[in-house]
Amino acid sequence: MATLVAPEHFTPEDDAIVLYKAVKGWGTDESAIIAIMGHRNATQRQQIRQIYEDMYEEDLIKRLESELSGNFEKAMYRWILEPSDCYAVLANVALKNVSRDYHVIVEIASVLKPEELVNVRRAYQYRFHHSLEEHVAAHTSSGYFRQFLVGLVSSFRYDGDYIHPSLAKYEAEILHEAIQNKNGNLDEVIRILTTRSKKQLKATFNRYRDDHGYSISKRLLNEESDDFLKAAHVAIRCIDDHKKYYEKVLRGALKRIGTDEDELTRVVVTRAEKDLKDIKELYYHRNSVRLEDAVASEISGDYKRFLVTLIGREY
Template identity: 50%
Template sequence: MATLKVPESVPSPGEDAEQLRKAFQGWGTNEALIISILAHRNAAQRKIIRQIYAETYGEDLLKALDKELSNDFERIVLLWTLDPAERDAFLANEATKRLTSNNWVLMEIACTRSSLGLFTVRQAYHARFKKSLEEDVAYHTSGDFRKLLVPLVSSFRYEGDEVNMILAKSEAKILHEKISEKAYNDEELIRILTTRGKAQLNATLNRYNNEFGNSINKDLKSDPNDEYLKLVRATIKCLTCPEKYFEKLLRLAINKLGTDEWALTRVVATRAEVDMQRIKEEYHRRNSVPLDQAIAKDTSGDYEKMLLALIGHGDA
């Protein structure tokens, strides 16, 4: 369900590297050339371009881009050029820093990547930061947030379709009991959300809905302003219907008084090769406006062009 447009005949990675080198030379940077290459290559192709660029010119392509570009355009190009696991490791590390701390980003990475994907993020984190993701999350969070986030980022969920209906029934009951008692940080509630495979979790939540007459997220809204409860609800949304979570994130990022470029950039860079088509459909359904129109209205210049190219806009 990705929307990335990769041309049918792609130049060799060597040619791409050479063209990128040209884009950096002479007076001013050729941003259009950078977009025409990088926004139309998949993760495997971008990785090879980076290798060849380093071998040929003795410089990391990311460093070259960093020198030549600036602002939001620079951020989207750099995030996009990174290998997906490296990108997630970078975003997760940023989310544990004091000035850029963001529990939502940590939850999002933990809940919307495949089990193997999340495992490779943890490996990339080790390699780059010489620490584990778990220890940084544990150190930079506290209280209920730590209780939920550490097991989430450590998780390796079963990804098959096998579902145990007896277990779904008993765990739906546990969830309902804990929520009725307002024991939102209970170990059992956290255990179910952070360890169960997505198919099993869906079965449990369907059972919850049928048996107790409300969706779990409705029951978790007892205090709409509680930040921890907001994160628990978002966790459930990310695990069960990520496109709805990302649609809302985009809607809030674009429709606020000022655009939240960080969120917009992150969603486009991390979902373009995954489920952007579903997110676009959900966005159109919810807002009666196509996502590319909303982005075009709210952004400008090379940043806008890069975003539109990544979400598979026709002219980009």
């Protein structure tokens, strides 16, 4: 379930007027911006953006970019973008970062529904004049890691209900041989993880659990794990249970000395309208601290007020 609280009925013209008042002249009324934008769903935000442009002949996003700053600006920018476009920006930022945040690429490609991923690829091309897979391939060196990443972002998985139990057993063994015993065919691992439907893969992961007594992601990583294995780990976690994956991302982002704001923003902004409530519950269960309290104690100012609003609580 979502944490976002948005009204069923709203008047985009009224919102545009309030937003215009909040940004015009000297100073900016951040609270007014948060009060509106923190309570509008994706469709509503696009309507506001459109009406605002019609009424004031300027792009609301550009205006807010020039009025806001830092992590608050980043979060608001991602939040106002149409979701596919937001993912396209997140993917591009991840590719261009010196830290090469490839896990963001893997996450987007593995968590989104097949049709959603196609929309992101379309949005990516519109914005960057290259295909997502083209940029992924150009930013990585050849080998299994690149083959895997390109395969993931190019996937358009079958999204129906058919599952083949015997295939799950067979491919669970291939995965076991290849990654646990390190003597298998990585080509086959890539084939399985990039082409099988998510339901089929979940059946395969469950079969793995049944046959080996622990989950496939459990003993996957050690100190020597290469980029490929790390990416496979993220993909498996995202496909197996993306809510648990996101809980861990949030835990990691908040536990660090110096919060990882990019990670925090990404999860909150992309999940607030989808299943952040479930992720919140997992977080509380695992950490005995409420997510909004953990966030509120780690960050501050408008950024804090905005994120906590998206998490579903006013401060």
